[in-house]
Amino acid sequence: MDLIVLRNKITAGIESLNLRSNQILNLIKMETYYDPKDLKNFGKIGEFGQELADKFFDYYGNVFKDSALSAREKSLIALAVAHAVQCPYCIDAYTSDTLEKGYTEDQLMEAVHVTTAIRGGASLVHSVQMMKQAKKLMM
Amino acid sequence: MKSLFASHNPLSAPDVQLDALHKLEMTPFSERVKSAGLEEIKPLPISILQVNLGKMCNQTCKHCHVDAGPDRKEIMSRETMEQCLSVLRNSTIQTVDLTGGAPEMNPHFRWFVEELSTLKKHIIVRCNLTIILANKKYHDLPEFFKVHQVEVVSSLPHFTALRTDRQRGEGVFSKSIEALQKLNQAGYGIDGSGLLLNLVYNPTGAILPSDQKGLEAEFKHRLKQEFNIDFNVLFSITNMPISRYLEYLIESGNLESYMEKLVDAFNPMAVQNVMCRNTISVGWDGNLYDCDFNQMLELPVNTEKRNIRDFDERALGFRSIRVDDHCYGCTAGAGSSCGGEIA
Missing domain, CATH: 1.20.1290.10 (AhpD-like)
Structure with missing residues (x-):
């Protein structure tokens, strides 16, 4: 699909859901090497x-x-x-x-x-x- | 800025606020207390009567747990104040903590303070500072406080204008500084005067307060150096996830992480010293609560008689203190109360 068409569809979808910017960010859960939630587990590095x-x-x-x-x-x-x-x-x-x-x-x-x-x-x-x-x- | 109430925001309803916390599915506060091996929080003899003189205020702070503001008209009547005095006459309660809104805006405020002074009670007023400059009729408040030996406790969330104004409104910092200088001129906060001027630090964001002593040293240094202001003690108070601060947390996408911080920082030592153990909070309409936060969430005391006109000190001594997930705010880290750290 053309990227511009795809972008417009996503934008229209988000607008129809009437979401706030922070909610949109929460929805876009990208998989990365770093997960902010891992910081909470710093204390568990003793496991190994x-x-x-x-x-x-x-x-x-x-x-x-x-x-x-x-x-x-x-x-x-x-x-x-x-x-x-x-x-x-x-x-x-x-x-x-x-x-x-x-x-x-x-x-x-x-x-x-x-x-x-x-x-x-x-x-x-x-x-x-x-x-x-x-x-x-x-x- | 309007209050949540005046702007018809659904979050002005206490049940909506509690629902927002419950939806996070964190360990309920009461269970967390039990899992720490602690017993249910039990009342001690009442030593402080905290009286909320009303929701009317000249400011509309972003973090206000009362949802106070100029658009709030609920204030305590003289009749209810008389009932408070009647209770105090026949009680060993020694401290009366006056709060609001801006308690000074209640038309019976001065009369009430004079009566309390006659009863030889220790009087605390939670003064927002700017009220002293808000109108000519308030200009003599420092002298009035002095005459009645009132302890002044005032919010100043930071020693910079930027951060204070972000929380309390444009121009509040400069007016607060001027008011503090007037209080100093009356002798407040000056060593040897016996006139107590304590400041309250509330974080201006989704962060927890740091070590009270460390912050106090920095506040004293900066306020003295830049404005020649003296004060006695800095109370470091955690923002409660209710009312307008809750709205801020939701709007900024910080609610979940803030509550995680509070839960992770749960300190069993703080549970022993929470203020609801030795305080009774009186609402503007005379209703009784375990604390000012329960008052705003409309969680009345767990006794048969729930109004100051029927005050039953003995029954209150056996009551079960009402807790919910907002209570994590009082038990995080070094703990928090109207008098600052508790652990």
């Missing part, structure tokens, strides 16, 4: 190896406690790192956590720009190597 999981969660819990850095500060660092490692679960979790800890949306965005600056800088600083090599090779 409880001892190390217990050690990890114990460590994790201690890392995020108030200490030389506050739990609040650590949450914002976690959000920035989540973007660096591009972990969708971590992004969901620490977006909620930082908002719950009172950070504002512009503060969250600034943290992501820190990630971007470091990631971008990490690429750009390698250009020094590229330039050295280019200069060596070229007349």
